[in-house]
Amino acid sequence: MMNATQEQAVVETSVFWDIKTCPVPPECDAGVVGRCINRYLKKLGYYGPLTSIAVGLLTDVPDDVLRRISSTGIVLNHVPLGSIGILRSMNAWKQTYPPPTNMMLISSDESILPRIRHSCGYNIFRLFPYDSTNAWKRFLLQDSGEDKCSVTPESAYWLCSACPDHLVSQGYEKFTTHLSSLEHQIKANRVELEAVAETWVVWDIKGCPVPPGCDVRRVRPCIEQYLKDFGYSGALTITAVGLLTDVDEDILRAVSSTGIILRHMEFYSGDISSVLYLRPRPSTYYHGPIRNSWPRLLAIY
Known part of the structure; x- marks a missing residue:
């Protein structure tokens, strides 16, 4: 791992800790995680604002571990769908924090980082190589007990990415109450169903044309990967x-050759509404966020 550059040293750093693949070892105090991360980053020259986030299916983590983690200021983010859920959280984070900024991943799942590393302007790195099976334990056992993290009654804030509205609140008791609520169970089940349901993308080919110099045949694979x-x-x-x-x-021919459906229509909002609701449920209709960064999406993927 290289030391921070002058720019990287002072900007925001967010640490995503995959608590499933890198759990707290039984012989370690969960309270050391935050200060170990903080000390490691400072050693490499990162002195900017730091947010550490424990991500994963937190209902599978012992209550005492989560409570201890939260008390030291680490954010709890309940994320379903395994590595896909973590990747989704990291991509959502990028939309909130534009570059330059730093992202560190703590995970032994090698499928996550390569799929997010393509983002321009972000310094994205991992704590240890995937083949270092004992690296995480050694990292925590090196703790000297200095610079202890403070414990606050309210604890850090928490998020529930399993709920469509991505609920954000503070206080560990509120967190456990939410996860055990019927409302959460209903919303979480809906998110899991939407993840595997048919997705229908409506592409306004006039409002979001293929940029000059871009291969039209890349549109479909770019949207698929996104x-x-x-x-x-x-x-x-x-x-x-x-x-x-x-x-x-020629553009229409190339678009059609990739399996994209062509629909000729007088384009206005009323027509779009009629298109969106012609499909039978359950389906996920996706036509909003891509429009705002269309050229960038085609350039990245």
Whole structure:
């Protein structure tokens, strides 16, 4: 791991700790995790604001471990769907924190980091190599007990990414109460169903044209990878809509060759609404966030 550059040293750093693949060893105090991370980053020259987040299916983690972690200021993020859920959380975080900024991943799952490393302007790194099976335990056992993290009655804030509205609150008791509530169970089940349901993407080909110099045939794989990174693994249908007589024939031919449906229509919001609700449920209709960063999406994936 290289030391921080002058720019990296002072910007925000967020640490994503995959608590399932890197659990707290039985012989370690869960309260040392935060200060071990803090000391490690300072040793490498990272002195900017730091947020450490324990991510995973937290209902599978012992209550005493979670309570101790939360009391030291580490954020708890209840995330379903395993590595896909963690990847979704990291991608959502990127939308909140524009570059330059730092992201550190603590995980033994080698599938996560390569799928997020393509992001430009972010310093993304992992704590230890995936093949170092004992590295996490050694990292925690090196704790000297100095610079102890303070314990506060309210604890750190927490998030529930299993709920569609990504509930955010503070206080460990509120966290456990939420996870055991019927409302949470209903919302969490819905999220899991949506992840595997059919996704239908409506592409306004006039409002979001293929940028000059970009291969039209890359549109579909770019959208597919974007959705996979946010946890959508079900069947995918992409429809290019608009006044297609105004679109170059070669572009339409290339678009169609990748399996994207072409729908010629007078383009206005009323027409889009009629398209969205022609599909039978359950389906996930995806047509919003991509529009705001269309050229960037095609450049990244």
